[in-house]
Amino acid sequence: LGAFGGVFKAGFGGADPRLVASIDGVGTKTIVAGMAGDYSGLGADLVNHCVNDILCQGARPLFFLDYFGCGRLEEEAFAQAVGGAAEACRAVGCALIGGETAEMPGVYVDGEVDLVGCIVGLVEGARCLPRAGVASGDRIIGLASSGLHTNGYSLARRALFQGAGLSVGDLMPDGRQTVGQALLQVHRCYFSALWPWISGEESPILALAHITGGGLPDNLPRIIPGGLMARIDDRTWDEPAIFGLIQEAGQISRAEMLHAFNMGIGMTAIVRREDAAAVMQGLGEAGVEAWDIGSLSPGAREAVIA
Amino acid sequence: LGAFGGVFKAGFGGADPRLVASIDGVGTKTIVAGMAGDYSGLGADLVNHCVNDILCQGARPLFFLDYFGCGRLEEEAFAQAVGGAAEACRAVGCALIGGETAEMPGVYVDGEVDLVGCIVGLVEGARCLPRAGVASGDRIIGLASSGLHTNGYSLARRALFQGAGLSVGDLMPDGRQTVGQALLQVHRCYFSALWPWISGEESPILALAHITGGGLPDNLPRIIPGGLMARIDDRTWDEPAIFGLIQEAGQISRAEMLHAFNMGIGMTAIVRREDAAAVMQGLGEAGVEAWDIGSLSPGAREAVIA
Numbered sequence: 070l071g072a073f074g075g076v077f078k079a080g081f082g083g084a085d086p087r088l089v090a091s092i093d094g095v096g097t098k099t100i101v102a103g104m105a106g107d108y109s110g111l112g113a114d115l116v117n118h119c120v121n122d123i124l125c126q127g128a129r130p131l132f133f134l135d136y137f138g139c140g141r142l143e144e145e146a147f148a149q150a151v152g153g154a155a156e157a158c159r160a161v162g163c164a165l166i167g168g169e170t171a172e173m174p175g176v177y178v179d180g181e182v183d184l185v186g187c188i189v190g191l192v193e194g195a196r197c198l199p200r201a202g203v204a205s206g207d208r209i210i211g212l213a214s215s216g217l218h219t220n221g222y223s224l225a226r227r228a229l230f231q232g233a234g235l236s237v238g239d240l241m242p243d244g245r246q247t248v249g250q251a252l253l254q255v256h257r258c259y260f261s262a263l264w265p266w267i268s269g270e271e272s273p274i275l276a277l278a279h280i281t282g283g284g285l286p287d288n289l290p291r292i293i294p295g296g297l298m299a300r301i302d303d304r305t306w307d308e309p310a311i312f313g314l315i316q317e318a319g320q321i322s323r324a325e326m327l328h329a330f331n332m333g334i335g336m337t338a339i340v341r342r343e344d345a346a347a348v349m350q351g352l353g354e355a356g357v358e359a360w361d362i363g364s365l366s367p368g369a370r371e372a373v374i375a
Numbered sequence: 376l377g378a379f380g381g382v383f384k385a386g387f388g389g390a391d392p393r394l395v396a397s398i399d400g401v402g403t404k405t406i407v408a409g410m411a412g413d414y415s416g417l418g419a420d421l422v423n424h425c426v427n428d429i430l431c432q433g434a435r436p437l438f439f440l441d442y443f444g445c446g447r448l449e450e451e452a453f454a455q456a457v458g459g460a461a462e463a464c465r466a467v468g469c470a471l472i473g474g475e476t477a478e479m480p481g482v483y484v485d486g487e488v489d490l491v492g493c494i495v496g497l498v499e500g501a502r503c504l505p506r507a508g509v510a511s512g513d514r515i516i517g518l519a520s521s522g523l524h525t526n527g528y529s530l531a532r533r534a535l536f537q538g539a540g541l542s543v544g545d546l547m548p549d550g551r552q553t554v555g556q557a558l559l560q561v562h563r564c565y566f567s568a569l570w571p572w573i574s575g576e577e578s579p580i581l582a583l584a585h586i587t588g589g590g591l592p593d594n595l596p597r598i599i600p601g602g603l604m605a606r607i608d609d610r611t612w613d614e615p616a617i618f619g620l621i622q623e624a625g626q627i628s629r630a631e632m633l634h635a636f637n638m639g640i641g642m643t644a645i646v647r648r649e650d651a652a653a654v655m656q657g658l659g660e661a662g663v664e665a666w667d668i669g670s671l672s673p674g675a676r677e678a679v680i681a
Contacts, residue, residue, distance in 0.1 A: 074395040078392075078394075079385065089380040091379065126380055136442075176406060177484065181483075187493035
């Protein structure tokens, strides 16, 4: 009765509880979903993007709200997207407490949708990331992405569909999935793999950067203290085949690729050199391939990738 | 450093603190803003809509995040909308802690935008609305709206612009403002007028319903307990002229008008009969015209308006 908003109990305890909130969309991945007639992954894309964002400040998800905007509501697309969001919330113990659907003919192109989500999480002040003490010599661990996640879809569509004339049903070079399937791989959620570390008393994780729009060059510097730079060796990890296909199809420079896409690294963690091997092994056991992709050294707060 | 999400201190105190959250948009009011070249009110529309929503559960706003979706970013529209949101947040003591801008050509019609906001507020459990004890004989107080607020714009545009061939620059019948100005009146915020009542120990406000999409017939029943109905006399309040103009221009039935628009009542409060006069006087002193528009009686959880 009277639920104009979702409710969440807020007697958090702890010495210094802090809420961390983020609002985000899934970009024009919605257009690819429409081309493939498959909106089933978009809800998880949205939730996982948000979960990863607040994880970078050490927060675990509490609750989530979604917004589905469209010209005219197509029930099947809506049910797939929102059902996927609900499932992705459950997977990380996050309550889906609200949502809104807006039909806006004249604002949205016929048949297209936008999907927006807002997450609120909790972190105890002493556990906030990034932690103090990130220093020269620290290693940068790269965690494998599942593909484009939710960034770079306008460039990818231009290269693959307009440039190379491919369609979502065409097979990838290895013949194991279609281009549409490769593009629609769900944005990977790093919560389960990282939470056991960052919730612990003596966490080896000093800082986390979610690699979204702007790629490694724009997102890594967000967690690098002044006076330091990141040197990344991009031969250290396995790049999903979709990136090479996009680069070739669109004749895109390596620099532009690195700015538009995560290139196979969806999250980076900064750790002490002596902790790197244990963290990578733990992540691997949690099902997330991870590589030592570089290190911090004195410099001007940038990420140099070569 | 590392701000992938906005942070809010959460040591709330109180016996049973609860967060109340809501996500919402401003509908196709964005299109009218585009026609008039004036996005300055949309941010306040969005914030005030959200503030009013959680106020219906007795919550005061804590923090807000906005999302601006478009085909190609137009800096002026963006600055107007987000600047207005920031100002509206300040007016109610709400922190604007995050936001996202998405350029999605192919999803949004050229030149059109969507504006989405998510608010999180706080209420102490014992102060939650609606309160128990709403009963037959209780009065329904209607609080004046400023116009359409954020609902019914697709129907209004069809009636005024396509039906009657009016433009945003045409004068209203009274000659005191243009049709565009009447349509773009900012969604009224009821927080300042109602908070002194609902935050008090012995509040006379038993329940609040924000009159948004679906109008009085759909929103009032959301706060009516089973076994009761609301009888509303729609001659009891002053209806802004824009509604009559829309109704005439579109040859729209009264029933459809009541479902599409707030018709001049932006918020309703349920109070005891003996408290009605004092509440209306207090609201008037706070600058919000209010009328005794009806009462509750035994019936089947509906609002009958005649």
